[in-house]
Amino acid sequence: MLDNLEEIEYNGLLNKIKEVRVDGYVIMQICATKIDESYEVLYSFGKDYDVRHVKITIEPGTHIPSITDIFPAAYLYENEMHDLFGIEIDGINHDYKGGLYRTAVETPFA
Amino acid sequence: MKISKSPWLLHYDGSSCNGCDIEVLAATTPRFDVERFGIINTGNPRHADIFLCTGGVNSQNQDVVRQIYDQMPDPKVVLACGICACDGGIFKDCYNILGGTDTVIPVDVYVPGCAVRPEALIDGVVKALKILDEKAEKMKKGEYRSLTSDEYAEKLYGDPQEAVPEASASGDKEEKNAG
């Protein structure tokens, strides 16, 4: 029911994000959801009042690439996703290494 | 001179939603004017007599709350402001919330409400002033001293969460009064 949603494979992520960036969108949010045993990662982008989403579905333990080379401001969202869901993200420009949220339970959403 | 004529107040935001903090601030502004009781909002625990704690205690800030409490000189009173500080409130079930303020430090006055209303807060502060005077009175006679947060933890949970320093209780007290 999300408008403008594209579901893609995770290895095509960076190319897709580059495409989005070329179209003039900026990052709005990144969010993970645990559905049964896999994770859905939703990237949302905005341009004026348009919103578009890119969704990937990954299995636990999958490493996904960071998009901070393309959108430098995405680092907080990626760190948040790592801290709360335990999703491994490679190459974040400001990697807090699990120190963004210091939670009593490790990866509470996983 | 009674200490309750000019108590200084310290406010710390545990993990509250900000609602109670804003009401604590509002209580110091012209409409409610808690300053009429001689109360000044201070930022330094060493100067404070009343500790207002809002929000539940989480694993992140429990040491901060304990440290602030231990730094305050005797006599001191602690107010738990809002239902989250009283017992965890709506966030009680959250993974990161340990519970109310009284899970880490002794609380003298509980002020419920979501968010706490400034009127209730003033009422709580006035009650706290009475307790403050009683404590000061007892202290003069040498009958009373506040528990440190370590002693409180020991009393509450049986075994201290951290090793209690070897210093005797009276030595601890003198050091605090000096501070």
Next chain:
Amino acid sequence: MASKRSVIPFGPQHPVLPEPIHIDLITEDEKVVEAVPSIGFVHRGLEHLVTKKDFGEMVYVAERICGICSFGHGYGYVNAVEHIMGIEPTQRAKYIRTLLFELSRMHSHILWLGLMADAFGFESLFMETWKHRERVLDMLEWATGGRVIFSIMRLGGLRKDVPDEILKSFLPELDKIEEGIRACEKAFLSDPAVLSRLKGVGYLSKEDAISLGCEGPFLRASGVARDNRMRGYAAYKDVDFDIITSDDGDSYGRCYVRIQEIYQSASIIRQCIEKIPDEGIYVPIKGFPNGEYMTVIEQPRGGACYYVHASGKKFIERMRVRTPTFANIPALAKTLQGCDVADVPILVVTIDPCISCTER
């Protein structure tokens, strides 16, 4: 001689903020060369409560994300779930929601003006602005019964109606507030001592504001005309208002935008009171939500995204809130670069940080 770099920790306990945020300021003499924000002191993990509270109760949890923008948070969550369930609230409910939303915006902006005055050391101006804020809180109390957290929101409409007499009684109050704010405005926008603390401090260019994903008055003060109210949710499509921007891009611009938005909110409230239809306020809901949706609304601090993923059960799978302060932190780190250490408190306040929103 090369300057020596030192790290100055800012926060978590800082007199300028009632809430804890921590920033490591890497400085060369008095200049900040880099700022590394770190958050997490008030993290409660309330998004995880979706496993313990059903989708109707989550409205009240959502409202308690933040005590300042609580109405907006309740609205954002309700809007997303209503969209998933295909519920269309009545016009009256929409108008009351819009009206309460604007009252919340007024109280938040006035609150911010006070904190700003406190940050540049003008204590009496802080007291003055907060005096006017109490009027807004009175109106909210007449309408809902609560001062900062209202719990009037409900899936399908509102929990109770706001009678017309109460709505009418808002009109003289709004005039008084506007009058009071106009008096304070002189101090904020033309007092030389205040201007010296605001003008040219913390400049953020239009390009940076867009590319760093800024939101709200912070974005509009850099000359970008974007206001999510223009998306036309609730009754915003029926009322008339313009986007307020400023080309200054500095702290003065942010102050200007927020002050003008107070008047704008008052105007929207007047229009709502004038146009509000007389009908029910609640549409019954059936079944459980199934689907996903993301709604974007304009909070006092900027655009906020509410993502809800439900799968036809009593408990929804995921609620995710992206709050404006979260989006503004990268830009804050950027504006802090190159500023003086003495200006850091002011700059942190200019984004109107709401830490409990950010960390949830």
